[in-house]
Amino acid sequence: MTDLASGPLADLIAARLATSLNPTQLHVSNDSAQHRGHLGDDGTGETHFTVTVEAPAFTGLSRVARQRLVNQALADLLETRIHALAIKARAPGDA
Numbered sequence: 001m002t003d004l005a006s007g008p009l010a011d012l013i014a015a016r017l018a019t020s021l022n023p024t025q026l027h028v029s030n031d032s033a034q035h036r037g038h039l040g041d042d043g044t045g046e047t048h049f050t051v052t053v054e055a056p057a058f059t060g061l062s063r064v065a066r067q068r069l070v071n072q073a074l075a076d077l078l079e080t081r082i083h084a085l086a087i088k089a090r091a092p093g094d095a
Helices: 008-021 063-073 075-080
Strands: 025-030 048-054 084-090
Touching: 008 025, 008 048, 008 063, 008 075, 063 075, 063 084
Parallel strands: 048 084
Antiparallel strands: 025 048
């Protein structure tokens, strides 16, 4: 199941994670409005995100290893377009 946030960058984030992780659940939340006028706000309305993703690829991995997989999928976007990314990553069956 995929729940996509609206906006071109949010959609791109979701597409990248869907392709690289084949998630069973995916939600991308655009948190940029909460950071309007703060450092990192470039005026696009797409700079701060929360990603909640459940994927079999995370099974047996530590929290840090899971976050690294997400960061790898979004590496170029993190360098150029995403100022802040909160990651909630779990494997199927995790509490």
